[in-house]
Amino acid sequence: MTPFKLEQSPVLYFADFVLYPAAIIIGAGVLLWQGAGPVWALLLAAALGFLSWSLIEYGLHRFVLHGLQPFKRWHEEHHQRPFALIGTSTLVSLSMLGLLVLWPLSAILGRWIGLSATLGVGAGYLLYVLVHHATHHWKAAPGSWMHARKRDHALHHRPGAHGWYGVTTSFWDRVFLTDRNR
Template identity: 40%
Template sequence: MKIYIPTNSKLMYIADLLFYGITILVLSVFLLFAAPRNQALGLSLLILCGLLSWTGLEYLIHRFILHGVLPFERWHQEHHRFPSALIRTPTILSASLILLLVFFPISLFSENVWQACALTLGLLAGYFTYSMTHHAIHHWHANSTWLKRRQEWHGLHHDLDEPRRYGVTSEFWDWIFRSR
């Protein structure tokens, strides 16, 4: 059975990045102007918590979903075969998973919708950072030491017969779980 590989046109690839960039902007403006002022510190901490939590999610998703669960594993294998191809999880799927697994559960168990928006905003900012970093790793000429290091680290992930080094934006979890 042939599994669909979500290779995107350049337009759809850019549209996905724009969708998340615009969503982050809209959520930021919404929280900035509509959220109660007396919750500003708590909401800011939740945004930071979501952003920092992304690094762990990035590692777990890359290691256990992209290297272990179909169809994601097959899509990711294609990415390994063709690192410059514009292969991304379809926006409708990634956005639906974020709503179903992040926003809705948090809104059910938090005190108010502002907290769900703040934590989701932080996670989305982390996801967007990951997306841009991963794109830069494969498509840009590195001018910064940080990006050069990311390219070397991720290049090793692609070159090894048994993939290791699952962090894209950070090496932290690879050090913790000894997958470097």
């Protein structure tokens, strides 16, 4: 059982569902325990981090997973086998969150605001993991938000489709006009 395989064991695949909530709770606990700053500033940073996730998600999906090798080849495997437990390992995603979000934001904004914003981004990533899994494995009530997510993601998975890169929202697809087939 290696955390760096494309297709993962159920234990490793579902680790995000346990470890991300734990990390978010522990991080929030550290902020509260440390008296890290005005609560309004920490909540604002977390909210902005959470909201920024949707643009990060869109950009990664469109430009990295559909544009750069070897990520493109790996992502194509997911398109070929949408029910397989294929995904980024928790070890890799947490490392990238620390390296690409926590470290620079802490250097720029200070450790507590940086941590708070990173917890928001991490919560956005957790939402993405849950929604992406649900789009492939769960039923959704017609007319519901999840039903719209499943529909758009199914359009994204059609052979030859270019677009519908947002998983948690179609907002950026509408902004960048990738919510239609070209």
